[in-house]
Amino acid sequence: FPMSRIALIILFMSGEIMSGETWACQCIPSSPEDDYAQAEFVSEVFVEKVRVVREDDYIVTRTFFVKHLNIFKRPVNTSELPTTISLVGPPTTCELRLEKGEKRLLFGSIRWNSLYPSPCSQGFSDRLEGYRLATQSCGCDFRSAAAFCKSEFVSMVRVEDVIDMHRGGKLFQKMYTVKHLSTYKSPSGSEHLPVEIRIDSNHGDCANLEIGQQIILAGEVSHNLLKVASCSSFPKDFDPVNLAKTDCSKFIARSWPWI
Numbered sequence: 001f002p003m004s005r006i007a008l009i010i011l012f013m014s015g016e017i018m019s020g021e022t023w024a025c026q027c028i029p030s031s032p033e034d035d036y037a038q039a040e041f042v043s044e045v046f047v048e049k050v051r052v053v054r055e056d057d058y059i060v061t062r063t064f065f066v067k068h069l070n071i072f073k074r075p076v077n078t079s080e081l082p083t084t085i086s087l088v089g090p091p092t093t094c095e096l097r098l099e100k101g102e103k104r105l106l107f108g109s110i111r112w113n114s115l116y117p118s119p120c121s122q123g124f125s126d127r128l129e130g131y132r133l134a135t136q137s138c139g140c141d142f143r144s145a146a147a148f149c150k151s152e153f154v155s156m157v158r159v160e161d162v163i164d165m166h167r168g169g170k171l172f173q174k175m176y177t178v179k180h181l182s183t184y185k186s187p188s189g190s191e192h193l194p195v196e197i198r199i200d201s202n203h204g205d206c207a208n209l210e211i212g213q214q215i216i217l218a219g220e221v222s223h224n225l226l227k228v229a230s231c232s233s234f235p236k237d238f239d240p241v242n243l244a245k246t247d248c249s250k251f252i253a254r255s256w257p258w259i
Helices: 032-038 125-137 144-150
Strands: 006-010 023-027 041-055 058-073 084-088 103-111 114-117 153-167 170-185 196-200 214-222 225-228
Touching: 144 214, 170 214
Parallel strands: 084 114, 196 225
Antiparallel strands: 006 023, 041 058, 041 103, 058 084, 103 114, 153 170, 153 214, 170 196, 214 225
């Protein structure tokens, strides 16, 4: 998980290191939609067991066995997430602290068939509803107005066809053909929107559209392809008429994670 998310602060006082801790770790505040977009997995887990391996009183490895209660995001073509978190060496200050019997919301990456949660996962239980909404809508920005304003197109589509594209025997891209049922926003001067979407396989559940599925997508148009924003999110009571009247100047432009 990107270390740029973690601020490392060295504490000195009178030229001496205090309290025996050289490094103190503090997570930079971030939005749940950014965490969701950057993570390979997002899951609420229950810590069932902790196994510690020691050699001569030195902690060599610590393995946490977890049960997934709610999976909000996982890599594409993955039906299940690993159930272990393996850490090498004794606990460090800049590290996620887990205990047996604890329920936690974790996000991060997957390495060597083990979860590698971000140290910044802790204390985010208040974000459960946000992640739940993101999963349901395949998006990471929960504000409909923001998604509408930042997109070149917004359209209700039906997925007509799905083609898995392989390279070297591995899935590397999915190609979707869609039919536009209702177009709520399109680039200036465009009479018709493209009907093809190509999504790289490493973009998790947001790439798992299914034939026959109807969904509101938002994003940009590039090289006669729809480029879908993973941050597009619209509720079931989506009202395009009211959103079209939104003052978009209040939404600060930022780089979107296009997929």
